[in-house]
Amino acid sequence: xxxxxxxxxxxxxxxxxxxxxxxxxxxxxxxxxxxxxxxxxxxxxxxxxxxxxxxxxxxxxxxxxxxxxxxxxxxxxxxxxxxxxxxxxxxxxxxxxxxxxxxxxxxxxxxxxxxxxxxxxxxxxxxxxxxxxxxxxxxxxxxxxxxxxxxxxxxxxxxxxxxxxxxxxxxxxxxxxxxxxxxxxxxxxxxxxxxxxxxxxxxxxxxxxxxxxxxxxxxxxxxxxxxxxxxxxxxxxxxxxxxxx
Amino acid sequence: xxxxxxxxxxxxxxxxxxxxxxxxxxxxxxxxxxxxxxxxxxxxxxxxxxxxxxxxxxxxxxxxxxxxxxxxxxxxxxxxxxxxxxxxxxxxxxxxxxxxxxxxxxxxxxxxxxxxxxxxxxxxxxxxxxxxxxxxxxxxxxxxxxxxxxxxxxxxxxxxxxxxxxxxxxxxxxxxxxxxxxxxxxxxxxxxxxxxxxxxxxxxxxxxxxxxxxxxxxxxxxxxxxxxxxxxxxxxxxxxxxxxxxxxxxxxx
Numbered sequence: 001x002x003x004x005x006x007x008x009x010x011x012x013x014x015x016x017x018x019x020x021x022x023x024x025x026x027x028x029x030x031x032x033x034x035x036x037x038x039x040x041x042x043x044x045x046x047x048x049x050x051x052x053x054x055x056x057x058x059x060x061x062x063x064x065x066x067x068x069x070x071x072x073x074x075x076x077x078x079x080x081x082x083x084x085x086x087x088x089x090x091x092x093x094x095x096x097x098x099x100x101x102x103x104x105x106x107x108x109x110x111x112x113x114x115x116x117x118x119x120x121x122x123x124x125x126x127x128x129x130x131x132x133x134x135x136x137x138x139x140x141x142x143x144x145x146x147x148x149x150x151x152x153x154x155x156x157x158x159x160x161x162x163x164x165x166x167x168x169x170x171x172x173x174x175x176x177x178x179x180x181x182x183x184x185x186x187x188x189x190x191x192x193x194x195x196x197x198x199x200x201x202x203x204x205x206x207x208x209x210x211x212x213x214x215x216x217x218x219x220x221x222x223x224x225x226x227x228x229x230x231x232x233x234x235x236x237x238x239x240x241x242x243x244x245x
Numbered sequence: 246x247x248x249x250x251x252x253x254x255x256x257x258x259x260x261x262x263x264x265x266x267x268x269x270x271x272x273x274x275x276x277x278x279x280x281x282x283x284x285x286x287x288x289x290x291x292x293x294x295x296x297x298x299x300x301x302x303x304x305x306x307x308x309x310x311x312x313x314x315x316x317x318x319x320x321x322x323x324x325x326x327x328x329x330x331x332x333x334x335x336x337x338x339x340x341x342x343x344x345x346x347x348x349x350x351x352x353x354x355x356x357x358x359x360x361x362x363x364x365x366x367x368x369x370x371x372x373x374x375x376x377x378x379x380x381x382x383x384x385x386x387x388x389x390x391x392x393x394x395x396x397x398x399x400x401x402x403x404x405x406x407x408x409x410x411x412x413x414x415x416x417x418x419x420x421x422x423x424x425x426x427x428x429x430x431x432x433x434x435x436x437x438x439x440x441x442x443x444x445x446x447x448x449x450x451x452x453x454x455x456x457x458x459x460x461x462x463x464x465x466x467x468x469x470x471x472x473x474x475x476x477x478x479x480x481x482x483x484x485x486x487x488x489x490x491x492x493x494x495x496x497x498x
Contacts, residue, residue: 146326146393149294149314150340150400151353160343164330242330242380 030212038212039219046200051220053195057188058181058228061117065124066170073129073169074162077136094130098122099184106191116188116196120181128173135169136162168243171236178232182225197221246272246404246436247293252302254288261461262288265302268455268465272403275430275437275474277451279444279491284457286440290408293438294320306404316344316355319402319435321393323409327381333392334377337364340400367395371425387418391425398429405430407439411446420479423449427474444495448487449479456494468494 014032021031030038039047076083076090098119105115139161147161189198201217204210236243247270255261262285270276280286291297292304295311295318304311306318314320327336341362344354368374371391376384381392390410397405407426411419423446430437439450447454452473456466468491472483 140325142322142325143328145291145294145296146320146322147328147339147343148296149318149320149406150343150396151314151316151347152343153347153353156343156346156353159346160339161328164328167330240330242382 027211030215034212035215035219038210039216042213042216047216047220050195050197050200050217051224054185054189054197054221054224057113057116057196058120058185058224060113061120062124062174062181064117065121065128066174069125069128069173070132070166070170073132074136074158074166076129077133077139078162083133083137090126090130094126098126099187102184102188102191111192116185116193119188120184123180123184124173124177127177128170131169131173132166135165139165168236168240171232171240174232175229175236178228179225182221182228186221197224246270246274246307247438248303248305249292250303250305252292252299252304254285254292254297254299261300263299264461264463266462266465267302268467270436270438270453272436273434275427275450275452276439276455277447277453277470278438278440278455278457279447279451279495280442280457281459281495282442283459285460285462286442286457287408289457290320290406290438290440293404294318294406296320313352315404316351316353316358316400317402318404318406319397319400321390321397321405321407321410323412324386324389326393327389327396329381332378332380333373333384333388334364334368336381336392337367337373337377337395337399340396344400362399362401364399367399371395385418386414387422390414390422394422394426394429398433401433402435404436404438407437409441410439412441412443419446426450431474444488444491448484448491449473454491456491466494 017032021029076086101122102115102119105118109115109118144157144161147157152160185196186198186201189196190202193199197217197220201214201221204217205214247268249266249268251265251267252263253261253265254263278286278289288297292299292311293306295306295314298304298311306315309315328339331339341364344358347353349356349358368377371394373388373391373395376388381389384392393410410426411422414422426437426439427450437450439446441447441450448470450473451470454468454470456468458466468487470487472478472481472487475481478484
């Protein structure tokens with residue numbers, strides 16, 4: 001996508017927002033300018049801290065999900081026996097919206113980062129697991145055969161075939177689920193914490209009725225999602241150059 | 246170089262593809278294995294490559310019974326043998342990297358393996374320098390097969406197995422690569438076993454031709470083709486006569 005087009009799209013969003021704010025003329029929808037001012041002043045107060053708390057939770061859970069789901073997906077994709085054992089389980093668990101487990105995890109693991117990290121981890125884990133598994137299962141037997149004929153045993157096959165083959169699957173999974181991860185993060189941060197953008201947005205919107213500050217939080221959360229999405233996009237371009245055009 | 250001793254092989258409980266099948270090929274010979282689809286040509290190559298093992302009997306290469314792929318044997322298949330995420334150059338280097346990965350252990354790489362094999366020379370020899378940084382998905386089928394050939398020959402094999410290597414290519418490209426393969430054979434003097442379903446290709450590439458029929462194959466039918474290997478064999482009467490003979494022998498009785 002061209003930078004110019006992205007800029008244009010941003011301007012359109014701002015214009016529509018401005019128009020809606022002027023039409024509605026209510027405190028619940030301040031203009032972009034008012035939100036921009038609030039955002040700038042909140043930067044000097046608590047906002048960066050809340051942003052970092054949220055960022056840390058997403059990054060930690062993403063790293064954990066990649067580390068555990070990739071090898072599991074590779075194992076399932078390579079072994080029809082393992083897959084027939086775990087396949088039905090995954091089939092049933094995969095479509096469950098993991099966000100409904102937030103109260104359960106909170107009850108089990110209490111306050112702190114752990115339940116929040118775990119819930120995002122669950123979202124990403126199944127996405128990565130399924131995509132890596134399918135990618136590994138789709139590797140052509142001819143490819144495996146010819147790499148084996150070059151002398152590759154199990155370890156070299158893993159290093160030179162299965163591992164690089166799983167990179168695009170991991171990145172696709174991340175791109176698909178980054179939005180969901182941030183949404184789930186928001187819900188998770190509504191409970192049992194005083195840190196994070198979810199808490200910040202809810203506090204300003206429903207307790208303090210400071211709408212410009214609430215919107216500053218929404219903007220920060222959007223930037224978090226966008227930043228993660230752009231990061232995955234950049235990694236995809238860098239790590240999978242054979243797929244681009 | 247190759248000895249099959251009373252080899253019996255079958256997939257699951259199906260009828261055997263080979264039954265008490267014996268055959269041998271000498272060092273430096275060029276062999277074409279010809280037969281209709283389903284005759285067991287590719288199975289034979291898998292047995293020779295150490296990727297499949299007989300139910301009974303023995304497959305010996307260079308005097309050693311095979312228990313796994315042998316480091317000095319090269320295998321080139323019809324398609325999909327290249328890593329799609331690696332450039333032409335990286336694909337050509339793959340075998341060398343695998344050998345570095347294990348070191349000269351005699352199992353995955355020959356004990357006397359010297360890592361200074363010249364990738365550049367092979368890229369040049371096969372005309373791949375201009376596309377060395379391209380991915381397999383972006384180059385022609387002929388260039389892909391050249392890449393596969395370079396990747397195999399850079400490892401200096403003494404036995405080269407080719408499984409329908411040119412079947413998916415158009416005729417001019419195929420003829421060019423057939424010529425190239427014979428030239429490379431004349432330079433390197435490896436033993437060549439090429440599996441094909443094309444009568445013309447078998448007549449052109451094999452100084453000896455092993456004819457397989459519908460399974461079970463019990464006896465090796467070997468046809469001498471003394472004219473092959475010459476530079477202009479395709480233009481000769483002997484070539485035409487060989488094509489005719491192979492055609493008549495392949496016709497179902």
